[in-house]
Amino acid sequence: MSLLRQQAQKCLANQVTHKGLNAFIATENADAVLRSVEADSGTDSPLRGRLIAVKDNICTADLPTTCASSILQKFRSPYDATVVEKLRKAGAVVAGKTNMDEFGMGSHSVHSAFGAAYQMNADGQEVSAGGSSGGSAIAVATQQCWAALGTDTGGSVRLPAAYTGIVGFKPSYGLVSRWGVVAYANSLDTVGVLARDTAAAKQVFDAVNGYDASDPTSLAPSTRSRIQAALSSAARRTSLRIGVPTTYNIAELSPVVRRAWLKTLQKLRSQGHSLHPVSLPATSSALSAYYVLAPAEASSNLAKYDGVRYGTRAAGPDGGDGEVLFSRTRGQGFGDEVRRRIVLGAYTLSSEAMDNYFIRAQRVRRLVQGDFDAVFRAANPLMISSPSANAQPEDHGVDVLVCPTAPGLPPSLKQLQETKPVDAYVNDVLTVPASLAGLPAVSVPVAVEGNGEPDATVGMQVIGQYGHDDLVLEVGGMVGDFKPGAA
Numbered sequence: 001m002s003l004l005r006q007q008a009q010k011c012l013a014n015q016v017t018h019k020g021l022n023a024f025i026a027t028e029n030a031d032a033v034l035r036s037v038e039a040d041s042g043t044d045s046p047l048r049g050r051l052i053a054v055k056d057n058i059c060t061a062d063l064p065t066t067c068a069s070s071i072l073q074k075f076r077s078p079y080d081a082t083v084v085e086k087l088r089k090a091g092a093v094v095a096g097k098t099n100m101d102e103f104g105m106g107s108h109s110v111h112s113a114f115g116a117a118y119q120m121n122a123d124g125q126e127v128s129a130g131g132s133s134g135g136s137a138i139a140v141a142t143q144q145c146w147a148a149l150g151t152d153t154g155g156s157v158r159l160p161a162a163y164t165g166i167v168g169f170k171p172s173y174g175l176v177s178r179w180g181v182v183a184y185a186n187s188l189d190t191v192g193v194l195a196r197d198t199a200a201a202k203q204v205f206d207a208v209n210g211y212d213a214s215d216p217t218s219l220a221p222s223t224r225s226r227i228q229a230a231l232s233s234a235a236r237r238t239s240l241r242i243g244v245p246t247t248y249n250i251a252e253l254s255p256v257v258r259r260a261w262l263k264t265l266q267k268l269r270s271q272g273h274s275l276h277p278v279s280l281p282a283t284s285s286a287l288s289a290y291y292v293l294a295p296a297e298a299s300s301n302l303a304k305y306d307g308v309r310y311g312t313r314a315a316g317p318d319g320g321d322g323e324v325l326f327s328r329t330r331g332q333g334f335g336d337e338v339r340r341r342i343v344l345g346a347y348t349l350s351s352e353a354m355d356n357y358f359i360r361a362q363r364v365r366r367l368v369q370g371d372f373d374a375v376f377r378a379a380n381p382l383m384i385s386s387p388s389a390n391a392q393p394e395d396h397g398v399d400v401l402v403c404p405t406a407p408g409l410p411p412s413l414k415q416l417q418e419t420k421p422v423d424a425y426v427n428d429v430l431t432v433p434a435s436l437a438g439l440p441a442v443s444v445p446v447a448v449e450g451n452g453e454p455d456a457t458v459g460m461q462v463i464g465q466y467g468h469d470d471l472v473l474e475v476g477g478m479v480g481d482f483k484p485g486a487a
């Protein structure tokens with residue numbers, strides 16, 4: 001029996017064993033999976049015969065795409081998203097569609113019409129797997145697949161990776177096609193990869209990265225070549241300048257996370273890299289700006305689910321006295337968190353609130369981008385016509401930033417029930433700045449001792465300048481403590 005078939009069988013067996021964790025909304029038929037694994041796809045791509053799970057907001061023609069929402073419970077896409085098409089071309093086999101926070105809105109994968117997805121700690125307690133790509137993270141962490149696709153709007157690939165001890169990579173905005181990916185907040189949505197180590201994450205990223213004429217925000221081939229040319233002409237350095245954003249050392253950081261951060265920085269120094277404290281002053285406003293901009297885009301994107309154009313219509317008559325045609329359909333079809341975001345977004349876009357909220361948040365977004373450009377040694381290739389115009393002198397600026405992914409360890413589902421839904425928003429405080437700026441960022445697991453869990457890890461984040469995706473993965477590879485299993 002081939003090794004690939006053996007590995008696929010192990011994944012299929014784990015899907016049965018770990019069914020209770022609710023990682024998948026739908027799985028592929030096991031026989032069909034094994035047949036595809038052994039089929040000769042005529043490619044020598046490293047993804048050949050690999051089982052890859054796909055978040056349920058990414059369209060697949062052979063399985064439903066529900067976004068974990070009742071309103072899309074009957075939706076089946078007539079086509080594959082470009083990313084899925086690319087995976088299949090590389091010989092990968094779709095393992096199934098993973099559970100998530102409805103439409104990508106949430107940080108713990110508990111806001112799902114199919115019930116929460118979660119992980120178990122050593123004491124048998126149900127613990128948050130992070131969100132919104134929690135199903136994808138659990139599927140990789142418990143080896144129900146080899147790697148998975150997720151989407152990251154404000155941290156939804158990195159946070160679940162941090163909570164489940166795996167790698168979560170959010171590429172630069174615009175590199176990976178969003179065609180066939182159900183929109184939450186278009187200007188932030190990024191398809192990302194969950195895998196057990198950075199080498200596997202890179203293999204998946206390389207397969208899905210590329211210009212797509214169907215996605216109007218896909219980075220143009222000319223800009224891609226310009227970035228490539230600038231990267232290959234830059235001198236390859238053996239000693240990197242590592243930025244330590246002191247503004248990320250917030251009071252909410254738990255001591256074990258701070259210890260892991262220090263350990264990571266010491267490791268980099270002992271490998272010959274230099275450390276440089278940097279300040280990103282707009283950080284403190286980034287979270288608020290995100291929670292104005294993302295719901296605003298969401299309220300506009302989700303307007304089409306009215307049971308007429310898209311979505312399942314509620315049974316019986318709709319639109320009673322003083323109501324509109326789709327009141328009941330939208331009221332029943334969306335969960336609490338999605339309804340909260342729609343109301344919030346509709347408000348910040350209203351004429352009375354527009355200037356004070358939406359416009360201000362857009363300004364903060366520019367400041368956050370400016371903060372990053374001011375500390376990176378490389379110029380932002382999207383901001384200038386000549387690549388070296390605002391680059392820092394050789395002995396200034398940093399190559400990457402290293403900081404934690406989340407302020408604390410994953411809470412138990414029980415703890416979550418005792419907190420207010422909006423308390424979850426603070427978990428995104430360290431991930432949203434890179435999202436607002438469209439920068440590549442990876443979360444890698446770093447081993448920590450002494451918090452009571454065997455094999456405990458904390459997620460550490462590496463953020464780079466736009467287009468420096470490979471460097472970010474390389475530095476992630478230097479500091480991560482990866483669990484075996486990706487070979």
Ligand code: GLN
Binds near residue numbers: 104105153154155157
């Ligand atoms: N937790 C954030 C939110 O709810 C991020 C979600 C995401 O990245 N999709 O908006």
